[in-house]
Amino acid sequence: MSWFKIATPLYKNTGSVARDHLASERTFLAWIRTGLGFVALGIAIERFSQLDLGELLPQEKPRSPQARREKEQEKEDSQVLVGTLMGMGSGSILYGTVRYFTNLKALERGQFKPAYHGAAVLAATVAGLAGGVYGSALRRRRAERRELDN
Secondary structure, three states: OOOOOOOOOOOOOOOOHHHHHHHHHHHHHHHHHHHHHHHHHHHHHHHHHOOOHHHHHHOOOOHHHHHHHHHHHHHHHHHHHHHHHHEEEEEEHHHHHHHHHHHHHHOOOOOOOOOOOHHHHHHHHHHHHHHHHHHHHHHHHHHHHHHHOO
């Protein structure tokens, strides 16, 4: 007797039925791992952004209003990054779950539909995130150079 109210289907292992379902499960687990990786990275960035290393190191002079504004801007940037990573992680987990159950039903009918959209959206989102982080780092570096020049 099963603990679950929804009965798990039992298939005859003819041809590649078992192999197809196991491959679908591995793909589902890969989406889950990807989502958890994004969530873990978001949590790590959130925790490290709360550290203020300037308070731990002896300073020669108090922070200027400009330095305080830059610190606030860094915190806002990290919040955007954390929110994006959390959204990507949740989206990956949700997409992987929906795709797994959709594939399960399709495989029952002897059909299969490739995942063009999910992979494309994930790739575009990761590329956009990387570009945003790179742009933010360039902007910060330019601001530091301007400050040193003045």
